[in-house]
Amino acid sequence: MRFAFYGRVSTEDQQDPRASKAWQLSRARSLIEPAGGEIVAEFFDIGLSRSLPWKRRPEALRLLDTVKSPGRDFDAVVIGEPQRAFYGSQFGMTFPVFVHYGVGLWVPEVGGAIDPGSDAHDLVMALYGGMSKGERNRIKIRVRSAMKAQTELEGRYLGGRPPYGYRLADAGPHPNPGKAADGKRLHRLEPDPVTEPVVKRIFAEYVAGRGMTSIARGLTQDGIACPSAYDRARNPHRRTEVWETTAVRAILQNPRYTGRQVWNRARTDEVLIDVDDVALGHENRHRWNDPSQWVWSRTESHTPLISTDLYERAQQTIKARGTHSESGRAPRHTGRPYLFRGLITCGVCQRRMVGNPNHGRLYYRCTASRDYVRQHQISHPPALYLREGAITGPVDEFLRTELTGRPLAENIRRVADAQYRAALAAYDTTEIDDLRQTIAEADTKISRYRATLDAGGDPALVAGWISETSAIKKAAQARLGLTEAPPQRMTAEQIDAIADAFNDLFGLLRDADPGDKAELYSRLGLRLTYQPGPETVIAEVVTPATGRVFDWCPRGDLNPHDPHRCAPEVRMHDSMPFRSNTYEGPALCAVTQQ
Incomplete structure (x- = not known):
């Protein structure tokens, strides 16, 4: 049986990566070699915290991609220590992928392959995930307690660059x-x-x-x-x-x-990357502590x-001096949300423009001091203003024209056809025959094992054989259920339904609540760049990879009649700009999509 090995070492472990990988590999081999196993591929992450989910670890992500590949050269994955591979609830989010693609997972603490249908195995892996999380928390507590004592009692310099002076x-x-x-x-x-x-x-x-x-x-x-x-x-x-x-x-x-x-002036908080997708994990945010929490x-x-x-x-x-808070910063006051908060960039200095009310109207402002202009050698006036009301109508028209109706339906149809052709090309009936053969062989083995048990064989040994073979059978059955069905082409009714949903959405845009409207702009990936010379706003829709509709751009061209609408390099990137004509807007701007 062929195996892929996965391991990890981080700075928390204070170990030499080569030594750590060697003992993890040794432990993995001692588990699989008695069963005739052989490691044919190695995936080892170095310098990454265990708290990172698998999709954010380079080697773990490469392993997941290989698991999904029909041409992988291994049948199962073995790990040397579960605490290093799985943190918290990561096992429950990762193992179903292995089961889905018919790949087994072997762990020393289980004594072999994990049985997808075993509550005991799930409990054991959940326990080790909790132990991994607890170990990391204990390390953090010990380090922070030591640093506090060294600062307070010894006044020790704890590292970092010295302050100016x-x-x-x-x-x-x-x-x-x-x-x-x-x-x-x-x-x-x-x-x-x-x-x-x-x-x-x-x-x-x-x-x-x-x-x-x-x-x-x-x-x-x-x-x-x-x-x-x-x-x-x-x-x-x-x-x-x-x-x-x-x-x-x-x-x-x-x-x-x-x-x-003085220590503990700042802290590092772990916050969810996406509250609607906990599996993405956390990211670090550096924040200032209240002076009452400083350690002197x-x-x-x-x-x-x-x-x-x-x-x-x-x-x-x-x-x-003009502030009312302990942090020394003036509080924010706004009577209504800015529609384009954080979405407008100054075309001169490439910085984000900030909201600024003036004479009862909402503007977006970009200021630059004389020293800043001299340092960066740019031609920037002391202050640039862009009125919100002057661009709202053209931006809404731009979104309605480009993201609804016939252009959207045609784009969806082309991408859906390309995805169908790719799925059809990857559909291989040979894999179906192999999976059926695997299930039949597993049934034969289980029958022999039960006969051995009836003849007086060791119950514990035979039970382990049956459990391992049953896991292989269940994984093959799960994979077969997804493989047998051929890919389906998206129907015209389904495409029209998606386009109609967007039509209804943008039909309500004009009279929408400002807060809902601002959130919609942000979720669509709207980005605006203000060019003060020609008084033009360049608009683009940048859809992130986690929420994009178009996952693949066939031949790098969404419109074969216009070679400038979708550049070839857009294919498989994390964003997809849509191109259109220029709209002459009122007062300050003409809105162009780029």
């Missing part, structure tokens, strides 16, 4: 004997004689009443290098040569200039650049 100095050997033997040492912060006066100047000028933008402009005019320009070795990805307001704000809000070590060292751990009183005065000034 400081540099790193040696603080002796590492207290962990193993790390000390590897040559690792502790570090501490000491004032940088070049940048220390700049930090003191920023705090003094801000408390004296000067604004952040004015301070940044003054530093640039005086020829003082900004943080990224001064420390180019740690900022090779940045080319900023002027001081930005955000850099001044970051310095003013950094409490470590008071001489005390009990004593000074390095030389202060400013006094605690000066730091507190600066924080009070930040809060007092």
Whole structure:
């Protein structure tokens, strides 16, 4: 029997990838070799957290794609340790795919193949998934507790780039004997004689009443290098040569200039990528913590650049200047949702335009300071405005024309025909015969095993044989039920029904609630780019791979009469732009789809 091996090692495990793969492979081979198994393919993820679902691990995803392929060269998958492969409920979301395609899954803790119909096997795998999740949580708790104690009690520098105004100095050997033997040492912060006066100047000028933008402009005019320009070795990805307001704000809000070590200013939250599709897993979001959650060292751990009183005065000034929240940011006020929030990009600087009410009307604004224009060498006015009411009608007309009626029906029909031809070409009756033969052989084996049991064979041994053969039979039966039915072509009625549904949807667009309308624009993948020179808005519909209607573009051409409507490179990409003519809109814009 031929097997594919899957394993994983991450930074959490603190193991050498080669050593980890070797012992996982050894454990997998010890399970399958007594049954005549042989590993013919290996899939091993390195440096990826176990919390990532299989579809977001490169090697696991490649394994899933191979499982779906009729030409795969293995019959089952074996793993060395379930805790490394499955986290939380991942087994329940992955194993049905194996069963669907008739591929077995062997796990050492089960003693062989997992039986899809066994509640005991499901319980065991769910238990190991929970253990994997619990182990990861315990590691996080231990690390965070240690970092809190080291900051509070020792004032230890915990890594990262030093704040502007400081540099790193040696603080002796590492207290962990193993790390000390590897040559690792502790570090501490000491004032940088070049940048220390700049930090003191920023705090003094801000408390004296000067604004952040004015301070940044003054530093640039005086020829003082900004943080990224001064420390180019740690900022090779940045080319900023002027001081930005955000850099001044970051310095003013950094409490470590008071001489005390501060930890837990920010946290990393794991949030669902899609609340409607939990199987996609989570993604990390970095967020600021409330100052009450910060952990301060009990004593000074390095030389202060400013006094605690000066730091507190600066924080009070930040809060007092036009803001009302503890974070120092002005609260948002809006009487109604902006229809195109986050969907409009400035064609000059490629930044997103933000909503801005003016004289009772809603606008989208893009501002650029003189320093920003000089740094990026662009021709950008101080402020650009685009009125929402001027583009709403043309955008609705654009969507109605391109995503409803005959153009939509023709596109759906061409893609459906292409998918049918591809499915028909892949339909192979040889696989049906092989599956039926597998089922017949399994029935023969089960009959022999039962005869052996009646003749006085070892019940435990025979039961294992029957369980393994039954799993192979069930997987083949499941695959056969899906393979026997030939692919079906989408009927004209089905295509018209889809097109009619879109017609009804856009028929309600004009009188829709603004909140519902904004959500519809976002879900459709609408993207707008404002070109202030010709006063034109370029619109496109970019449909993500997870929700797109057209999965394949036949020959890269949705309209053979117009070679510019669908470029060949669109095929199999994650987005599909639709092209159309230009609509002359009112006042500010003409809407063009691109």
